[in-house]
Amino acid sequence: MRKMAPAGTAMAISATAAGRTLCGMPTSDDRRAAAILLALAAAGVLLRVLVAGEGAPGAVAYRLGTGPRPAQDSVAARAARLARPLGRYEKIDVDRAGADELTRLPRIGPALAGRIVADREAAGPFGSLEALDRVPGVGPALLAAIRRHVTFSAGPWGRPRRPPAAGIVTINTATVEELAQLPGIGRVRAQAIVEDRRRRGPFRRLEDLVRVRGIGSATVERLRGKVRVP
Numbered sequence: 004m005r006k007m008a009p010a011g012t013a014m015a016i017s018a019t020a021a022g023r024t025l026c027g028m029p030t031s032d033d034r035r036a037a038a039i040l041l042a043l044a045a046a047g048v049l050l051r052v053l054v055a056g057e058g059a060p061g062a063v064a065y066r067l068g069t070g071p072r073p074a075q076d077s078v079a080a081r082a083a084r085l086a087r088p089l090g091r092y093e094k095i096d097v098d099r100a101g102a103d104e105l106t107r108l109p110r111i112g113p114a115l116a117g118r119i120v121a122d123r124e125a126a127g128p129f130g131s132l133e134a135l136d137r138v139p140g141v142g143p144a145l146l147a148a149i150r151r152h153v154t155f156s157a158g159p160w161g162r163p164r165r166p167p168a169a170g171i172v173t174i175n176t177a178t179v180e181e182l183a184q185l186p187g188i189g190r191v192r193a194q195a196i197v198e199d200r201r202r203r204g205p206f207r208r209l210e211d212l213v214r215v216r217g218i219g220s221a222t223v224e225r226l227r228g229k230v231r232v233p
Contacts, residue, residue, distance in 0.1 A: 088107075094153060096154050098129055098157045109143050114140075115138075115140045118139060122137065124144070127157075132149075132150060154176045171230065171231050174200075174205075179194050181195075185229060186225045188226075191217070195218075197216075199214065199215045
């Protein structure tokens with residue numbers, strides 16, 4: 004016949020067990036439950052990895068781009084070219100230049116450059132500095148600021164100009180280097196021609212060259228047949 008523990012002893016054992024549970028001391032059942040939860044969590048992570056590898060519906064995959072990327076050197080070179088200020092005698096053909104190239108001109112930003120290109124595509128080339136005034140945002144002050152830095156490859160009515168004959172220099176668009184090769188001109192007079200052209204506007208006839216300091220009628224006669232004045 005089994006002996007029963009005194010009531011006080013049983014109560015003490017129960018109180019001890021309860022005290023361990025309340026004080027945070029895990030029991031064997033607690034440890035078993037924790038182990039099961041950890042095993043389930045690990046199985047879930049493994050399952051997600053395997054399913055993601057098979058392209059589960061709704062899964063988001065991140066892949067590196069495989070297409071060609073612009074070289075950093077070419078992007079930097081383009082940015083440096085556009086940021087480069089215009090040379091003293093450098094000119095931009097407004098009838099052909101893109102918006103990026105037009106932004107190199109004084110007082111022309113990306114928005115205005117885009118309007119210039121859009122107007123040119125809709126209405127045809129400008130052909131002259133005065134015709135550029137038809138673009139909204141372009142006025143006399145801007146035309147004066149860009150006069151020395153622009154050229155137009157189309158005629159006054161938007162038709163492309165005929166290329167000059169071999170050896171013929173176009174006075175109103177020629178650079179200092181091209182003008183300097185003409186008989187009786189040289190570099191000093193060539194610079195004077197370009198500067199006069201910038202301040203007073205294009206020459207309308209060959210005889211107008213006499214307004215340039217250092218050029219007289221004799222020099223003009225020597226240039227006849229070798230230059231072109233539109």
